[in-house]
Amino acid sequence: MSNGYHIVVCAGIVPDPLQTLEPVQTPQGWGLKNEMMLPAVLDPWASHALYEAANLAKNAPGSKVTLVSVAPKAKLQQVMMTLAQKVPFELVAADAPAGGFTDANDVAAVLAEAIQAIPDLDMANLLLFGGWESASRGAGATMQILGEMLGITEQFQGVDEITVTAEGKLQILERIEGGRHQVSECAGAPVVLGWATGNLPEPKNNPQVGMQNMRTVMPSLQKARPAALSGEDLNYAGIEVPKATRETRIEKNMSADEIAQEIVAWIKG
Amino acid sequence: METILYLAHTESDGSLGKAALESLTAAKALAEQTGGTLVAGLVGEDVQAAANTIAGAGASKVLSVSGADFAQARYATDAAAAEALCKAAGATLVVAAGDSRWNRVLPGVGHRLGGRADLHITQVNGAGDISVTRWFYRQRMEGSFTRTQRPWLLGIDPGTQTPWQGDAGDTVVEAVTVETGDARTTVTGVKAPNTDEQTIRPDANVLFVAGAGWTKKQADGQTHVADAEKNILGFLQAAQASLGSSKSLVDLSSEGGEVLSFMTHLNQVGQTGATPRHPKGLSTCCHGEEPHVVGWRFINERRAVNLDANCGWAQGKADVLYVADAFEVMEKVNALLAE
Ligand SMILES: Cc1cc2nc3c(=O)[nH]c(=O)nc-3n(C[C@H](O)[C@H](O)[C@H](O)COP(=O)(O)OP(=O)(O)OC[C@H]3O[C@@H](n4cnc5c(N)ncnc54)[C@H](O)[C@@H]3O)c2cc1C
Numbered sequence: 001m002s003n004g005y006h007i008v009v010c011a012g013i014v015p016d017p018l019q020t021l022e023p024v025q026t027p028q029g030w031g032l033k034n035e036m037m038l039p040a041v042l043d044p045w046a047s048h049a050l051y052e053a054a055n056l057a058k059n060a061p062g063s064k065v066t067l068v069s070v071a072p073k074a075k076l077q078q079v080m081m082t083l084a085q086k087v088p089f090e091l092v093a094a095d096a097p098a099g100g101f102t103d104a105n106d107v108a109a110v111l112a113e114a115i116q117a118i119p120d121l122d123m124a125n126l127l128l129f130g131g132w133e134s135a136s137r138g139a140g141a142t143m144q145i146l147g148e149m150l151g152i153t154e155q156f157q158g159v160d161e162i163t164v165t166a167e168g169k170l171q172i173l174e175r176i177e178g179g180r181h182q183v184s185e186c187a188g189a190p191v192v193l194g195w196a197t198g199n200l201p202e203p204k205n206n207p208q209v210g211m212q213n214m215r216t217v218m219p220s221l222q223k224a225r226p227a228a229l230s231g232e233d234l235n236y237a238g239i240e241v242p243k244a245t246r247e248t249r250i251e252k253n254m255s256a257d258e259i260a261q262e263i264v265a266w267i268k269g
Numbered sequence: 270m271e272t273i274l275y276l277a278h279t280e281s282d283g284s285l286g287k288a289a290l291e292s293l294t295a296a297k298a299l300a301e302q303t304g305g306t307l308v309a310g311l312v313g314e315d316v317q318a319a320a321n322t323i324a325g326a327g328a329s330k331v332l333s334v335s336g337a338d339f340a341q342a343r344y345a346t347d348a349a350a351a352e353a354l355c356k357a358a359g360a361t362l363v364v365a366a367g368d369s370r371w372n373r374v375l376p377g378v379g380h381r382l383g384g385r386a387d388l389h390i391t392q393v394n395g396a397g398d399i400s401v402t403r404w405f406y407r408q409r410m411e412g413s414f415t416r417t418q419r420p421w422l423l424g425i426d427p428g429t430q431t432p433w434q435g436d437a438g439d440t441v442v443e444a445v446t447v448e449t450g451d452a453r454t455t456v457t458g459v460k461a462p463n464t465d466e467q468t469i470r471p472d473a474n475v476l477f478v479a480g481a482g483w484t485k486k487q488a489d490g491q492t493h494v495a496d497a498e499k500n501i502l503g504f505l506q507a508a509q510a511s512l513g514s515s516k517s518l519v520d521l522s523s524e525g526g527e528v529l530s531f532m533t534h535l536n537q538v539g540q541t542g543a544t545p546r547h548p549k550g551l552s553t554c555c556h557g558e559e560p561h562v563v564g565w566r567f568i569n570e571r572r573a574v575n576l577d578a579n580c581g582w583a584q585g586k587a588d589v590l591y592v593a594d595a596f597e598v599m600e601k602v603n604a605l606l607a608e
Contacts, residue, residue: 015406017540017560023410030412044541100405101412104376105385135407135540140388141376148380154454155344157373160534173460176369177427179469179535181460182342187453197534197541201520233385233418237400241410245585246571252578252592259574259591260601266572267475267508267549267606 004062005189006122007053009089010111010130010146011046012098013071013079015039017135023239030101030236040075040098042083045131049195051203052162053129054087060164065089066118070110071098073224080217085210086203091217092118093224100136101236106229107137108145113227115150123150125189132157132194140194147192155192156184161199271305271399274360274420275328276351278370279313281340285322288366290432292425293326295393296364297433300327302395305362308332310354310445312347314340317442324438332357333442338449341456342370344377346449351378353447360420362399367424379422387416388424407540408566427471428546428567466531468505468512475510476547476568477501478538480555481517482575482595484527493596494527500599501529507606511547513538513564515555538564553595557581574598 015021015038022033032038042050050067057063066089069076073095080091094114096107115121115128128147133140140157147155158175165171168188173181175196251259275296277289285293300307309328311319316333323331334350351374355363365371372388379386392402392413401423402413461467483497505512514536522528537543540560550568555561557573558581565571565586572589573582582590591598 017407017563018558020559021406021409023405023412048541105380108380136405138389138403138405138407139376140372141379141386144374144376145380148377153345153348155373155377158369171457174369174373175535176342176459178471179461179467179533182369182456183458183460184343184454184456197537199534233416235415235417237413237415239405239410239412246588248583248585248587249589250578250583250592251589254591254593256593256597256601259593259598260605263551263572263591263598263602264605266570267551 004060004064005056005125005127007057007063007065007127007129008115008118009046009050009053009065009067010128010143011050011067011069012043012134012136013040013069013075014043014098014135016041023241029231030239031099035099036072036075040079042079043131043134043136045133045135045195045197047202048198048200049129049131049193050089051087051200052195052198054089055200056162066092068092068111068114070094070096070107070114070227072096073221077221080221082205084213084217085205085207088209088213091220093220094227095224096227096229098136100138101239102137102229103231103234104137104139104141105145106231108142108149110227110229111142111146112149123190127189128152128192130194132159132196143192143194152190152192154186154190157194158196159193160196162193271303271361272359273300273303273305273307274355274358274363275307275309276354276363276365276371277309277311277319279311279316279319283313283315283318285319286366286368287432288368288427291427291430292364292366293323293433294430295425297326299362299364299393299395299399303399308358308360310358311442312339312350312354320440320442322437323433323435324440325436326433331440331442332445334445334447338452342373343452343454343456344374345452345454348374348378348381349447349449351375352381353445355382355420357445363420363422364393365422365424367426372424375422375424379420382420384420384422385416385418386422386424389426390423391426391429393423404566407563408544409563466502466505468531469535470509470511471545473509473511474548475508476513476545476550477504477508477510478513478515478550478552478555479518479529479532480515480553481521482554483529484518484521487596492527494529496596498529498531500596500603502531503603504599504606507603511545512536513543513545515539515561516542540564552582552587553599557586562586
């Protein structure tokens with residue numbers, strides 16, 4: 001693989017966002033009520049990273065995409081049933097908890113070990129992708145730590161776009177304050193990219209891609225090694241769900257004029 | 270005893286931004302509560318003016334990493350600068366603004382120093398065991414926690430603290446030297462969204478959220494996208510509001526649907542969007558589903574206009590739901606604001 005990139009996408013799994021989540025204390029520390037029963041999806045921002053990776057690989061001949069996931073094996077298998085139909089990738093899995101109260105440092109260490117064990121890992125052409133923040137832990141820290149562990153000091157967060165220039169440089173757009181993007185040019189791989197939403201829609205299911213992926217997905221899941229997340233320096237004093245519901249005043253019979261007056265008074269008030 | 274490093278970068282004009290001054294409030298509080306020493310560490314092209322503005326903050330000394338290399342917000346140089354300042358200060362706790370520049374590097378720097386970093390911190394508490402608070406599961410639940418590992422680097426979420434105010438004065442700055450080597454990355458510029466209008470205003474009093482309803486067929490069986498654009502832009506202009514969007518509305522563009530020309534993914538609020546902080550929020554033509562409304566966590570007062578009396582806003586998510594046609598209502602709102 002001398003010409004293309006090796007795009008390694010790190011993605012965990014999270015509860016389907018439509019589910020109600022309730023924190024509970026378990027013998028292993030804080031978790032969610034019925035955590036193992038909640039339907040899961042691939043972490044949304046990391047999913048965008050995966051779609052962007054597939055698109056880049058398609059346009060840079062000789063590239064390949066490896067998806068690395070640290071998650072409970074059985075749940076990951078469920079997620080793979082639909083995800084595998086989206087875009088071509090090879091899976092590397094480690095079997096470990098995926099909840100929001102795990103420590104980013106522990107997860108980064110497991111990811112680093114899994115990535116370093118990829119047999120044909122091409123460090124010089126490595127593009128390390130992930131979401132800039134998970135929908136569970138929301139730490140926004142895992143990718144940076146992982147990058148450091150792998151010795152990568154070109155790092156970008158909140159990425160919405162990557163373009164390979166004619167000279168083979170990488171032009172990268174990162175989200176910054178005020179709804180703007182910072183534009184950077186990087187000499188080339190290896191880089192870390194923590195993705196925001198990117199520009200691509202969710203790919204349609206393609207059963208052919210699914211069949212092709214499943215050839216490596218199932219053996220990878222079987223091989224997934226159990227990994228421990230120690231969480232030893234992190235102590236939660238408490239987790240609380242705020243009082244979410246408001247007393248909603250529902251106005252069904254006000255005229256548009258009355259509503260407009262009320263809204264303007266409220267805005268100016 | 271704790272040594273608290275207040276880590277800040279200058280803006281392009283050499284000043285300290287609002288988020289930097291907010292994190293100084295948190296750093297000072299930690300120093301006072303723990304009886305620790307406050308040290309300031311400034312990064313930027315030229316930091317003297319910034320150092321002078323925080324003369325009254327009570328830092329025992331002010332360290333700096335400065336020069337042209339440090340004008341740019343990029344990982345390699347910012348991480349090297351932060352690492353050097355943490356070491357020079359002998360910091361056990363590091364407090365910085367959780368803005369895009371520091372969030373990019375703090376976790377990596379924590380790892381280099383054998384410490385830990387936590388971002389999106391909303392509260393710090395230095396009494397007793399030092400603890401911090403932040404949100405989990407995209408602002409669905411709030412947790413407070415402690416760590417034993419040091420140094421502990423904290424990125425303070427902008428908008429959560431009162432900006433520090435105090436006397437300026439002449440400040441002696443001690444330079445810390447950093448070897449950066451050849452930079453492989455160059456920041457070439459800043460790109461505003463594909464529009465002439467700046468629609469995202471983080472400091473606005475009101476967040477105006479538009480949902481997919483604005484582009485859907487209305488009672489007459491037609492879409493009215495041009496009217497929608499006029500109503501929305503008119504309101505943003507008149508109220509100096511910031512513009513948010515539902516996911517469905519911003520996704521229309523990548524799916525080839527009829528779209529509002531000024532709307533981008535950056536406007537999206539929610540589970541996979543932003544969680545802005547504004548005193549008030551007005552939702553229009555948006556259903557108020559849970560993955561959207563988690564993005565409203567930090568909007569204090571919430572009102573919604575929707576044709577559907579059973580939409581999500583009615584289920585305790587807004588203070589007021591007006592069951593009405595948003596086209597009609599917003600046209601009248603804009604007319605009143607223009608008076
Ligand atoms: C993994 C995942 C992540 C997600 N992340 C996000 C996210 O970050 N942000 C987000 O917003 N969503 C997110 N969603 C999607 C979310 O579940 C909803 O599908 C989405 O918010 C719906 O957008 P909407 O309310 O604009 O559109 P719709 O559901 O189509 O609602 C349109 C509304 O417009 C109203 N309407 C139409 N015409 C008028 C009129 N003239 N006047 C007044 N009202 C009118 C209708 O009554 C309706 O309520 C996510 C979903 C998933 C699965």
